Amino acid sequence: MRKVITYGTFDLLHYGHVNLLQRARALGDYLIVALSTDEFNWNMKKKKCYFSYDERKRLLEAIRYVDLVIPEESWEQKVQDVREFRVDTFTIGDDWEGKFDFLKDYCEVVYLTRTPEISTTQIKTDLGK
Secondary structure (H helix, E strand, C coil): CCEEEEEECCCCCCHHHHHHHHHHHCCCCEEEEEEECHHHHHHCCCCCCCCCHHHHHHHHHCCCCCCEEEEECCHHHHHHHHHHCCCCEEEEEHHHCCCCHHHHHCCEEEEECCCCCCCHHHHHHHCCC
C-alpha cells in the first residue's frame, strides 16, 4: 500500500482544496492530511482561521479521498511523520516548490499545480475580511 501525505490549513474549504486532495490521493492508496492546528496557524503562520481545527478536521474527514487527518503542530514534524506513518510520497501545492526537497531523503516529493482561479486568500479578500 502506497501512503501519501500532504499538509495544510484547509480553512474555508473550497474546490481547489478538493482538487488537491483528489490528485494527492491518486498518487497512492492511502492519504494522510496533516492539518495545521489553530495554535500553529496563529503562532507560526500568523493566520487566524475562520473555522476551528475540530471543524476543519470534520470537513476533511468527510471527503472520500482522505483516509486519516493528523495535527500539524510544527514545521519540523514532517520527517517524523514520514517515518512514523511509513509515507511513500509527500505532496503539496506548487507554491511551495523546492521548500520541501529535503524530504527526498525519506520519500518521493511531488509539487502539485494549484487550481489557479481559487484560493482561501482570494475568498477572504472578496468578502472584505
